[in-house]
Amino acid sequence: MATFPSITPSYSSFSKRTNPNIRTVRFTDGYEHRIFFGLAIHQNPKEYTLQFDVSETEADVLTAFLNSRVNDQASFDFTPPSEGFTKTGTYSQSGTTTTITIANHGVAINDILTIDFTSGSAVDGIFVVVTSTDINTFTVTAAVSATNSGNVSITLSGERKFVCQKWNKTIPYNNRAKINTTFREVFEP
Numbered sequence: 194m195a196t197f198p199s200i201t202p203s204y205s206s207f208s209k210r211t212n213p214n215i216r217t218v219r220f221t222d223g224y225e226h227r228i229f230f231g232l233a234i235h236q237n238p239k240e241y242t243l244q245f246d247v248s249e250t251e252a253d254v255l256t257a258f259l260n261s262r263v264n265d266q267a268s269f270d271f272t273p274p275s276e277g278f279t280k281t282g283t284y285s286q287s288g289t290t291t292t293i294t295i296a297n298h299g300v301a302i303n304d305i306l307t308i309d310f311t312s313g314s315a316v317d318g319i320f321v322v323v324t325s326t327d328i329n330t331f332t333v334t335a336a337v338s339a340t341n342s343g344n345v346s347i348t349l350s351g352e353r354k355f356v357c358q359k360w361n362k363t364i365p366y367n368n369r370a371k372i373n374t375t376f377r378e379v380f381e382p
Contacts, residue, residue: 197271206244252370277351285342313343
């Protein structure tokens with residue numbers, strides 16, 4: 194899997210659009226029924242409009258990368274700006290339920306986290322957020338039943354799979370370029 198080059202987009206022209214996969218059935222009496230369509234973790238894809246203000250050399254790298262994916266519409270790994278983070282806090286495990294407390298944790302149900310239990314005897318790994326009851330606590334399910342507690346570090350990588358089906362390049366002045374792109378999140382194995 195290809196990873197997008199480590200060139201940071203400009204924040205002057207950055208937008209994020211959410212496109213939930215919702216199906217709506219409307220009846221003649223005005224009643225409406227709405228349901229999510231697809232697997233739970235794939236129900237809320239994002240689309241990013243990004244602008245890269247770069248040198249002509251960096252523009253060549255970006256356009257070569259994007260052009261190389263046109264023929265087979267291959268996806269690539271990309272971490273949108275300000276999407277990933279690492280935070281620390283505490284945890285307590287009772288059975289397989291592990292409750293993690295971190296002030297303003299910023300995670301949501303179905304987020305995938307890398308968790309490092311820095312004290313206690315819980316087993317590190319990759320976990321899916323099961324519940325998020327408030328801004329300070331959430332739960333994950335451990336593979337092994339136990340009772341313990343301690344300190345924890347969580348990482349939300351933010352890296353996801355995207356395709357870029359359109360982009361344009363302008364050259365505002367010598368040796369500088371602007372590349373405007375639209376990245377659409379895709380769900381693949």
